[in-house]
Amino acid sequence: MKIVVTVKQVPDTNAEKTFDPVTKRLNRSSIENVLNPFDEYAIEEALRIKEAQGADTTVTILTMAPASATDVVRKALGMGADNAVLLSDDAIPGSDTMATAYALAQALKHVGFDLILSGTQSTDAICSVVPAAIAEHLNIPCVTYVKKLTVENNAIDAQRETESGFVRVRAPLPALVSVTKAINEPRYPTLKGIMGAKKKEIQTPSIADIGADPARLGEAGSKTVVESFAPVGARQKGQVVSVSDAKEGAKQILDFLIAKKVV
Numbered sequence: 730m731k732i733v734v735t736v737k738q739v740p741d742t743n744a745e746k747t748f749d750p751v752t753k754r755l756n757r758s759s760i761e762n763v764l765n766p767f768d769e770y771a772i773e774e775a776l777r778i779k780e781a782q783g784a785d786t787t788v789t790i791l792t793m794a795p796a797s798a799t800d801v802v803r804k805a806l807g808m809g810a811d812n813a814v815l816l817s818d819d820a821i822p823g824s825d826t827m828a829t830a831y832a833l834a835q836a837l838k839h840v841g842f843d844l845i846l847s848g849t850q851s852t853d854a855i856c857s858v859v860p861a862a863i864a865e866h867l868n869i870p871c872v873t874y875v876k877k878l879t880v881e882n883n884a885i886d887a888q889r890e891t892e893s894g895f896v897r898v899r900a901p902l903p904a905l906v907s908v909t910k911a912i913n914e915p916r917y918p919t920l921k922g923i924m925g926a927k928k929k930e931i932q933t934p935s936i937a938d939i940g941a942d943p944a945r946l947g948e949a950g951s952k953t954v955v956e957s958f959a960p961v962g963a964r965q966k967g968q969v970v971s972v973s974d975a976k977e978g979a980k981q982i983l984d985f986l987i988a989k990k991v992v
């Protein structure tokens with residue numbers, strides 16, 4: 730079985746982020762980038778399936794990112810993935826969510842897959858849209874927000890998280906599954922894994938290699954446009970309730986919450 734895990738390089742959550750006023754894009758080159766934490770759960774799940782299924786199963790990492798994303802890819806390989814595909818091309822910068830999903834779907838057709846695993850969201854753009862859009866391009870079942878996954882008899886059996894519990898969903902392979910943080914506890918790359926990752930293959934196909942139409946990528950191929958951006962306003966000082974009578978204090982807090990439509 731061939732498992733492909735989509736992973737995204739994201740700015741470190743603690744890094745101070747700025748936008749380029751001309752391109753209206755995030756300044757990605759000046760900040761430290763890391764592997765999207767949600768994708769670590771997808772990698773871990775892929776490795777557990779591989780361990781259960783045996784040597785015929787392979788785990789490939791797929792990312793669309795600048796060429797400098799090899800560090801992030803190596804971390805995924807260090808966890809135990811077999812090889813990786815880094816899609817990086819001058820036609821890509823400026824791609825919105827749908828253009829990104831189109832490129833990733835083309836890359837997936839190029840590398841082949843039985844099961845695609847994704848995180849539920851990235852920690853930077855947080856659209857939670859890319860996995861479903863990839864599945865739509867590939868015309869395969871898409872099961873999102875999965876907290877438990879079993880692969881058996883060429884099919885998946887999954888528990889999808891809901892607000893009140895979970896629903897159980899089955900689908901035939903090939904399929905795409907996006908996983909939540911509840912599914913497992915990702916392993917740390919071992920020293921042996923980190924050393925071994927240096928020798929693992931990272932393919933770098935071009936847009937032409939994967940048969941993608943450049944007109945559907947980058948700014949030209951994106952139907953959404955960033956019109957403007959603004960910093961979050963400074964946090965206002967909170968309202969302090971200061972009364973000697975506890976009942977009166979409770980009433981004022983309740984009135985405040987009612988006015989804010991919290992209760």
Ligand SMILES: Cc1cc2nc3c(=O)[nH]c(=O)nc-3n(C[C@H](O)[C@H](O)[C@H](O)COP(=O)(O)OP(=O)(O)OC[C@H]3O[C@@H](n4cnc5c(N)ncnc54)[C@H](O)[C@@H]3O)c2cc1C
Binds near residue numbers: 824855858860954
């Ligand atoms: C007009 C516009 C221009 C943009 N220009 C750029 C740009 O120049 N450079 C840039 O980096 N971003 C750019 N973006 C943002 C980019 O489109 C999104 O980051 C991207 O579509 C992924 O969306 P998301 O981060 O919300 O992913 P989500 O849908 O929240 O991610 C869910 C999962 O999908 C997978 N995934 C998402 N993105 C990737 C990826 N790139 N590779 C592999 N797997 C992935 C991961 O498994 C992830 O956990 C632009 C967005 C807009 C609207």
